[in-house]
Amino acid sequence: MYDAAIEQLIQHLGKLPGLGPRSARRVVLHLIKRRESLLQPLIRALMEVSEGIQICGQCGNIDTNNPCTICSGPKRDHGTICVVEDVADLWALERTAAYRGLYHVLGGTLSALDGVGPEDLKMPMFLERARDEKVTEVVLALSATVDGQTTAHYIAERLADCDVSVTAIAHGVPVGGELDYLDEGTLSTALRARRPV
Amino acid sequence: MYDAAIEQLIQHLGKLPGLGPRSARRVVLHLIKRRESLLQPLIRALMEVSEGIQICGQCGNIDTNNPCTICSGPKRDHGTICVVEDVADLWALERTAAYRGLYHVLGGTLSALDGVGPEDLKMPMFLERARDEKVTEVVLALSATVDGQTTAHYIAERLADCDVSVTAIAHGVPVGGELDYLDEGTLSTALRARRPV
Secondary structure (H helix, E strand, C coil): CCCHHHHHHHHHHHCCCCCCHHHHHHHHHHHHHCHHHHHHHHHHHHHHHHHHCEECCCCCCEECCCCCCCCCCCCCEEEEEEEECCHHHHHHHHHHCCCCEEEEECCCCCECCCCECHHHCCHHHHHHHHCCCCCCEEEECCCCCHHHHHHHHHHHHHCCCCCCEEEECCCCCCCCCCHHHCCHHHHHHHHHCCCCC | CCCHHHHHHHHHHHCCCCCCHHHHHHHHHHHHHCHHHHHHHHHHHHHHHHHHCEECCCCCCEECCCCCCCCCCCCCEEEEEEEECCHHHHHHHHHHCCCCEEEEECCCCCECCCCECHHHCCHHHHHHHHCCCCCCEEEECCCCCHHHHHHHHHHHHHCCCCCCEEEECCCCCCCCCCHHHCCHHHHHHHHHCCCCC
């Protein structure tokens, strides 16, 4: 029979992705044993995020500033917009440090099956943004799924009439990937996209 | 480039057992997207535990009450004390609902190698408690390791002169366990502890 406060904390932690009731119990004990060094700093960090985080009105990123640190970055290339589905994808691209432009978080992909149309995403906002004369390139970094590619085609079509180049990140063999473990789809895509060495 | 507040939260979450930087990022995004339904209730639950939890002065359990809910439980058998190493073990035994006595959390085991003596544990406190005339049985629920068994022997020896029966939980084949997957140590222990059917 646990204490009610502990029981409730286990319940809340158990709802987080990757944590079940067993690991939630482990986390709770770990936190209680380290009240000063871990539990209290964690509470402060959570409160800071809870109170300070907002969605960037321009790109849909999450940040304590609005417009976000990226949108207001003086060193970023404001002429390039990379379109992603989710903030997690934006974070993944930022970790590569290979991209210095701005972003636009759609909040999902178009999906006929799930009834997701352009109006359900931040698509109208993006199309307006992409038509700004300062924007020279739109980089599509969408999933290599049917819905992701449908969304990519939709954007390319809608921007066909304006003076912006639309590109997409390459699909192919992952770095470090062994050919005989790859699925046929990836392999045939990589083969079609072959380039002179 | 993450926001500083988000970065710090990822760092703190990444220190929890079972979570690394990758899963911490996933948890943070999950929390931010569910600020009202998950992040804020989680903060409240953490604060309640942080402010309310104390260590039971009698048995070493953690609880918002002192003495804890178990020690002050009117339906518990106050004549039986189960000795465990850690609060996690106490919780595991409570989940079985097979034990209705009290507990004593030692906070570890005796260990010659790590230089842990009786004074480093809640051992003196326990021995005093076990000598109370109301106590009729001490159940040892310690790990089946060298240190766990050394601790069990130490307790049995120290209580040999007083009127309390010292028992230990059974070692043997786990329920659902298949014989040919079991280690020799468990099997030979189970064989020695055989009982008439």
